Amino acid sequence: MKINDFTLIVGAAKCGTTSLFFYLSQHPQICPCKIKEPKFFSRDERWKKGFQWYQGLWNWDEQVHKTALEATPGYTDHFPITIEVVQRIASIDANFKFIYIMRNPLERIESALQHGYYQARVGKSGNGEDAFEHFLKSAIDKSKYAQKISEYYRQFPKEDILLLQLDDLKETPSAVMQQVCVFLGIDDSFEFTNLEKAHNKKNSYRTDTLWRKLTRMKRLQPMANLIPEQYKKQLRTYLSRPPRKAKDIPPTLTQKQKKEILRDLREDLHQLHWEYGVDVTRWGFEV
Template identity: 35%
Template structure:
């Protein structure tokens, strides 16, 4: 069994929430793990097709997965080609968010995980080929799929619509996927991964939390146990503020890409800074 649709990103745009909501639909079977990353050579591609098929189990009309790393073409090469070779008729869903807000969220995530040690201003000193910025160049990322997939195989969803107009947005997605778009669950009202105060991993906490034993066990440990441990060993992280100069620099750098996304998608993207 192979997926009929794939959520290709973007990172920090609500892919975890959408994965959860789609799991609730009785006709949709989502992958056993959320971020399968199969089409990424450096990650799970070498595990083989049988391993990928094993991620899709059950009696469902269609299957899907969600791997935000699929829209990091500057970092992981060849994803659209591998995807097309295996599932050429798959439908693609791309969640997007205000590019600058996504960059701040991405930076905060990396900083809290202990992978980023610079200030946000230092991290954005150079914008060309900057990982944070490239992940927010949504049209540029999509262009890598145009060579293989047709436009009618792609659906672009602004994350604010999934947050503020959830029922209508999910109906749009269900219709795009060809399943019952009248389905509704009270669990759709739950906002997944609502932003809480981030906590930064230090060397000790990284050593503890990323050890093979803890990685294996943490999926079975309830939050009531994990949360006090996190508070004890991880200091709080405050969301950083961009300087006016850096914000303007980002607006100017990303403006053309956002304009191309608007033209391609027909979306107004109201509320974005650019």
């Protein structure tokens, strides 16, 4: 099996990439990857498996599908990684289209901090302020949107790159999905459903919730199958609430920190607005 057409949702992290992936997966002409985030181009150990291994991650039907979809925000995480990822993609003899979705960088950074705290990657007792500052620096770097997408524009035609905003996906989801379909050259009359559902919410990736602990107990699985689906969903929501401890609560960004962040992002936001046509004034920023 050989797949020649791929659609990569390359970022940005915490900007709705998971929701966009699952929305698009509804389309009959799109073949979603078995692993939403394969990280093939960003992880050395996976890249070494070869392109044939990568192609095997889809249940591809050439009579039905027009493009193979995956979503790996790590393809635009940090600048050195982004350069290598783009070079690897460009070395493949296949057709690629890219979708990059953004949001207000201050909101993205605060969401990333919450993600880090909920995953216990920062903020645990003993980490201290240095760990927080290190995590914040990384979150700022990942919010330099223009820096990341510029590497894709250097290697690929601009008509193969689609820039989106999370606000539009939330406010006018049907219009955004139609825009994506036109971009991909697939049936844009297809009606997507459940576009109001946000995927990968903050508690979905925690491993310390009671729900996760119960699902790991194999002897309980037969009992779980007896629970009606509507009640199971309610039960999962309740049991997925994380234990609330003071150390789990990320600190709110201070006004001083916000000013420093915007100072660090000023040049990138200016480039994003004037060179790539992204209206950053919607986020309340002057250009």
